[in-house]
Amino acid sequence: METREFLMTVHIRTDVLDAWIEAGWLTPLHDGEGSSFSEIDVARAQLIRDLRDMGVNDEAIPIILDLIDQMHGLRRTLRMLLSEAASAERAH
Amino acid sequence: MAADPYSTLGVKKDASPDEIQKAYRKLAKKLHPDLNPGNKQAEERFKDVAAAYDLLGDQDKRGRFDRGEIDASGQERPRQRYYRDFADAASPYSSDAGFADFAGDDILSEIFGRQGRGTVRMRGPDVHYRLELDFLDAINGGKQQITLPDGSTLDVTIPPGISNGTVLRLRGKGRPGIGGGPPGDALVEVEVRPHPVFQRKGDDIHVEMPIPLRDAVLGGKVAVPTPTGTVTMTIPKWSNTGTVLRLKGRGVPRPGGARGDEYVTLKVMLPKNRDPELEKLIAQWASTDDGTGGRRHAMGA
Structure with missing residues (x-):
């Protein structure tokens, strides 16, 4: 989706979005027509908004995002390991 | 609820x-x-x-x-x-840093080694680059080429009006994926060099334009540089230094086709060489309005 729709979906102002992109919290896709946002960007922006509603300050937000991304990576690997183990079991 | x-x-x-x-x-x-x-x-x-x-x-x-x-x-x-x-989707935010130190682990290596069989796929890492752009290339957009450390090149399409610090994402131009996973992205941070004449403020361009005394008093036409070439601008009669004229739609292109404006700040210039005739003319000039609104005397000059 483009910037306008994104701002309306997430309920944030343009300057807030610019600051988030500047800080590297969001990295929308750039094409000739401007920024384009995916569903993942929407979900991530809503998470950032929720974190701020919880009183998390701007210094802590990138730390939380990074840890969540790492946790997702770990969960992905764990799931991968478990499915490998399960298929190995079936092979025996 | x-x-x-x-x-x-x-x-x-x-x-x-x-x-x-x-x-x-x-x-x-x-x-x-x-x-x-x-x-x-x-x-x-x-x-x-x-x-x-x-x-x-x-x-x-x-x-x-x-x-x-x-x-x-x-x-x-x-x-x-x-x-x-x-969490399981390949995204620019995916991080594998949480198990990076397990890379030597036997079980994990075995699994990553068997990825060719299609059970495990991982997205390749992103790569970061910097690209310095001339002011006008940033305004007008176009194609640029980055030379990578290994000698190969990467074509980058610059959208017109790109601003300093923008990060362009080139999908799939990063490191290759593991086990047939998709490659990472190339992230190109754009740095725009300043221009000797143009100044950018948001979508607008600002320039300072020297004009001859004659045009300042009597009005006239001058050729003004804009990012897309020179245009002729009409100077109204009696234009002072500091007067700002707007050239609509001559600024930075916006997504969707519109453009910002160019603002031209006039600067009245006396002739370079002393002109006795002009001096004589001014000496005869009887007006008491010297344009300073009386401040010249108040400041003790």
């Missing part, structure tokens, strides 16, 4: 806005689905808590609820998906 929002948040009916916010924050930190990726119950409870806070956290809505004008139903947030729903 049928339950009483006060009991959902665990606060008394006469709780202060501060207490309500505190109660919400405490519950949200514990229950937010993205902070509990493995807990499916958290989502339901968080929904109730968020809906209760939408109602009680807003003084106006809370008042109407307390007076019985609205009830707690219909307060559910139309919520899209949570970030955790995309």
